[in-house]
Amino acid sequence: MSIQILGMVSTNYGSESVGWKGPLVDPTYLADFAKAHEEAGFDRALVAHSASSPDGLAVAAHVLYNTDRLGVLIAQRPGFVEPTLTARKLATLENLTGAGRVAIHHITGGSDTDQRRDGDFHDKQARYRRTAEFIDVLRRELTSDEPFDYEGEFYRYEGAFSSVKPLGSVPIFFGGQSDDAIRVGGRWADVFALWGEPLAQTRERIELIRSEAASHGRTIDFSLSVRPIVAPTEDEAWEKAAAIRKAYEANLEGGVGRKWRVGRGQNTAVGAQRLKEEASEKLVHDERLWFGVTQLSDGGGNSTALVGTPQQVAEALLKYHDLGVRNFLIRGFDPLADVRDWGHELVPLLRAGAAARENDLVPA
Numbered sequence: 001m002s003i004q005i006l007g008m009v010s011t012n013y014g015s016e017s018v019g020w021k022g023p024l025v026d027p028t029y030l031a032d033f034a035k036a037h038e039e040a041g042f043d044r045a046l047v048a049h050s051a052s053s054p055d056g057l058a059v060a061a062h063v064l065y066n067t068d069r070l071g072v073l074i075a076q077r078p079g080f081v082e083p084t085l086t087a088r089k090l091a092t093l094e095n096l097t098g099a100g101r102v103a104i105h106h107i108t109g110g111s112d113t114d115q116r117r118d119g120d121f122h123d124k125q126a127r128y129r130r131t132a133e134f135i136d137v138l139r140r141e142l143t144s145d146e147p148f149d150y151e152g153e154f155y156r157y158e159g160a161f162s163s164v165k166p167l168g169s170v171p172i173f174f175g176g177q178s179d180d181a182i183r184v185g186g187r188w189a190d191v192f193a194l195w196g197e198p199l200a201q202t203r204e205r206i207e208l209i210r211s212e213a214a215s216h217g218r219t220i221d222f223s224l225s226v227r228p229i230v231a232p233t234e235d236e237a238w239e240k241a242a243a244i245r246k247a248y249e250a251n252l253e254g255g256v257g258r259k260w261r262v263g264r265g266q267n268t269a270v271g272a273q274r275l276k277e278e279a280s281e282k283l284v285h286d287e288r289l290w291f292g293v294t295q296l297s298d299g300g301g302n303s304t305a306l307v308g309t310p311q312q313v314a315e316a317l318l319k320y321h322d323l324g325v326r327n328f329l330i331r332g333f334d335p336l337a338d339v340r341d342w343g344h345e346l347v348p349l350l351r352a353g354a355a356a357r358e359n360d361l362v363p364a
Contacts, residue, residue: 003321003354005347006073006223006329007037007339008046008302009063011054016293016303017247017333025054031066033336040343041351044071046329049107051117057089064097071101073173077109078134079120079127084160086134087141091164099167104138105193106131106174108181111269128180130154135172135188142170173223177205177271186212189220191327195271196226196304197278198285203323210324223327224320227305228313228338229290230346237307244333245292252296272298288316293333302331310345318353 011030014020022029037045045063047056060072076086086104094102108124108131109115115127122130133152137160140148147161174189176182185192192209194202206222213220229244231237276298279291294303306313317328328350332338 002326002358003351004043004327005041005350006044006046006327007040007042008048008329008331008335009033009037009059010048010335011059013336015333015335016251016297017244019251027062029336030059030062033339034063034067034070036336036339036343038067038070040339041347042070042339044073044103046073046105046331047075049075049077051114057093060102061093061097064093064101069098069101071103073103073105075105075107077107077115077120078131079122079154083134083137083155084141084157084162087138088162088164090170091142091162091166094166094168094170095164100169102166103171103173106135106172106189108176108184124178125180128176128178128184131174132184132188135174135184139172139188142166175271177269177274181270182209182212185209186220187216187218191221191223193223193225193327193329194325195275195302196224196289196306197274198289199319199323201274201278202320202325206324221327222323222325223329224317224325225302225329225331226289226317227293227302227333228330228342228346229305229307229333230310230313230341232309234308234312237309237312241290241292241305241307245296248293248296275304286316286319288312302329305333310342310349314346314349314353317350318357321354321357 009030010033011025012020012022013029034045047060047063049056056074056076060074063070063072090102090104108127133154137150137155137157141160141162142165144161147159150157150160171190172188173191173193174185175193176185186209194205209220229237229241231240275294278285279295283291283295285291288307290305290307293305297303306316308316330342
């Protein structure tokens, strides 16, 4: 099975270390960012979601219309748009832009504060039950050749049907690390998304999730999210990492970005708690998995980094490939420049290394 390399686009320039610049929605920057991913050899770009951010479906459409083959992974929280309507939106977008270019990422929500901004006052356990129903209905709407009825705890339909169907399929990604998340993701997801944790912990999570999927007669794929920090030499890469941390500390102290960004509130996600615990244990795991930015954050989001030369970072990523990861989501701290840089060495090295493993040229 070939790997997929995913990036992440945003509607304006910025990160924890460089701050945020320009209008919140900059169409030219977004188009350039999408094209850079395509030119660098990425397969998809994640469109993130929060209760105060620009609409993900509109952002995804702009990305698709400004590229020829790049796909999108649209993050969304179940509960705000009906799954029947969501399915038709996704199928319509794929029909307009080409087969295989649209995927969806379900985020149940790790902050009650951010959920309530959109009017959701369910607790996390209820949200996971709702996510399970959402994915069930979504998949039926995308695939059913006949109208269907549905009656669950959160959704009820009579004669639900979509006349528009995907040209291929719409992969269903899912994120979460709690016991409830594993039960829902193992039962319903096509791809289970993991943060960049140490190899031993990642192996344990993959085995646990695979076991849950197998109990439903299913197999499941995995995605890993990490922030490469690369330079021509290893020493230069670690110097770059130290500069990123220092800049982030300065931005936190100076309140950079506060004029329009709002806090998401307390992050209660189990995955975030795990990352914070690993950051408190030590800042570097497995030789080059760096928690320097994670330590300064609330643990949420994609914050752990792999630090080294392009060859070293590619080799570190391929160790996760050996565990069963086939989707690699990488994004940078200087987002557009990093994507362009990775297209020269990191992306080709990662693809070549994965192809060698898949052809049994390199033993796992």
